[in-house]
Amino acid sequence: MRVAVLGAGAVGTRLARQLVSTEQVSEVVLRDPNRSRLEDVARSLGEGAIADSSGLLEPLDADVVVLAGDPGAHDVLAARFLRANQHVVSVSDDLRDVRALLELDSEARERGRSVVVGAGFAPGLTCVLAAHGARRFDTVDEVHVAKVGTGGPACARQHHRALGRMALDWREGGWVQRPPMSGRELAWFPDPVGAQDCYRAALPDALLLVPAFPGVQRVTSRVAATRRDRLTARLPMLWPTHPEGGPGAVRVEIRGRRGCARDVAVFGVMDRPAVAAGAVAAVAAWWAAEGRLARHGAAGLAELAEPLPFLLELGRRGVRAAVFEGDAP
Structure with missing residues (x-):
């Protein structure tokens, strides 16, 4: 599968690194308004990554588009790629972004595509x-x-x-x-x-x-x-x-x-x-492309992901959860 990552900041870079090391991902396309940073990140990731200097809204050849850039207007980007029949994953934790992305649920269901909302550390x-x-x-x-x-x-x-x-x-x-x-x-x-x-x-x-x-x-x-x-x-x-x-x-x-x-x-x-956010978004993108999410539409991972297999995959990538052991108050 081919995955595009829009945004090469701290989360986008970690996300791209996770995707490059994912066996099912053949190629990672990176976009970022900062061209110098874009090229540096792509170079650091090796042959599996491509730096694409096109505008964020330009058409993309990818199965899944991950929105990892600055919060704000993620719904505009998501709608653009959803209408190109691509799955979308957003890591934004902005309240306005999340509310607007959830409004894409009906369209995503009709198109048989997934919009994974808030796929980061928290939410995610x-x-x-x-x-x-x-x-x-x-x-x-x-x-x-x-x-x-x-x-x-x-x-x-x-x-x-x-x-x-x-x-x-x-x-x-x-x-x-x-x-x-x-x-x-x-x-x-x-x-x-x-x-x-x-x-x-x-x-x-x-x-x-x-x-x-x-x-x-x-x-x-x-x-x-x-x-x-x-x-x-x-x-x-x-x-x-x-x-x-x-x-x-x-x-x-x-x-x-x-x-x-x-x-x-x-x-x-x-x-x-x-x-952690990069790992969560990478697994969400992989699962969306392979049809492993619970349903099509726009929703968070509490609705879309089977939790135990998801957590086991995160654990394999080094992100491990702990459970509090004690008496309930």
């Missing part, structure tokens, strides 16, 4: 963990997601914007907007990240998780923030970012019933967000 890996954890329950009542860390400069800028915008929770069967930076909660992530104060922000996780769990009563998402983050969230980003984001982690808590008893399951992953 967190969606697969939630689907896996839900198998332990007869009914799922609550899903709570928390994350720390960013995948690179574009991800850091999106993280900063999200902290200054209204959050979206699902509560008792309806959507509720919450003030940004509210709902402070101490979340425990896998070592060595440990405990972090997490807050509400404009995160899209609930949009992807609610359809996957009919009858769920509460779905929330939070992101770790420092004091500086909280003080400057409504201002332009004033400091330089790490080129690959450094270490990060995600945590997914599922609450529900098994028989007559209530129970809790907690899963976590510690990794560099760009590395």
